Amino acid sequence: MTDIKRILVPVDGSETSDRAIEEAIKIAEVYNSDIHILYVANINQLAINACLSDAILEAVTKAGNEILEKAANKVPEKINVITTSETGSPSVTITDFADEIKADLVVIGSRGLGLVKGVLLGSVSQYVVEHAPCPALVVK
Ligand SMILES: Nc1ncnc2c1ncn2[C@@H]1O[C@H](COP(=O)(O)OP(=O)(O)OP(=O)(O)O)[C@@H](O)[C@H]1O
Ligand SMILES: [Mg+2]
Numbered sequence: 001m002t003d004i005k006r007i008l009v010p011v012d013g014s015e016t017s018d019r020a021i022e023e024a025i026k027i028a029e030v031y032n033s034d035i036h037i038l039y040v041a042n043i044n045q046l047a048i049n050a051c052l053s054d055a056i057l058e059a060v061t062k063a064g065n066e067i068l069e070k071a072a073n074k075v076p077e078k079i080n081v082i083t084t085s086e087t088g089s090p091s092v093t094i095t096d097f098a099d100e101i102k103a104d105l106v107v108i109g110s111r112g113l114g115l116v117k118g119v120l121l122g123s124v125s126q127y128v129v130e131h132a133p134c135p136a137l138v139v140k
Pocket of ligand 2: 112
């Protein structure tokens with residue numbers, strides 16, 4: 001890893017993803033990197049894809065924006081931070097996004113908001129670590 005220009009941090013609002021932001025900040029301070037924060041609204045999970053009402057979409061968007069804003073507020077002003085919200089499958093969307101922005105590093109939480117405990121990696125972190133086009137740091 002010679003130069004780390006762009007760090008991607010996917011966030012879901014969990015404490016673990018908060019810690020991922022904190023680790024990304026430490027690295028960005030050393031390498032003078034930009035931090036891209038991505039939230040993916042898992043619309044599929046709502047299982048009512050075709051008939052999402054405007055009210056539901058609005059609520060989902062608002063929740064996502066709050067998560068992004070909270071994460072971005074942790075980043076010191078001297079670091080360039082870019083927030084993005086997408087919809088779709090989190091694992092695939094995060095991986096594609098890393099590719100799109102040519103991320104040099106993904107910093108991701110080991111677990112998220114899922115309820116299953118006692119397993120090191122959640123399904124999103126497992127997929128991203130396996131398929132990311134760049135090195136990935138898993139934060140516990
Ligand atoms: N919807 C999402 N948008 C952006 N990043 C996410 C999203 N979901 C998870 N992540 C990232 O992946 C990390 C691991 O979360 P993951 O979803 O894999 O674990 P989990 O919720 O405990 O398990 P599972 O979702 O498989 O039940 C989170 O800390 C966060 O960094
Ligand atoms: Mg999850």
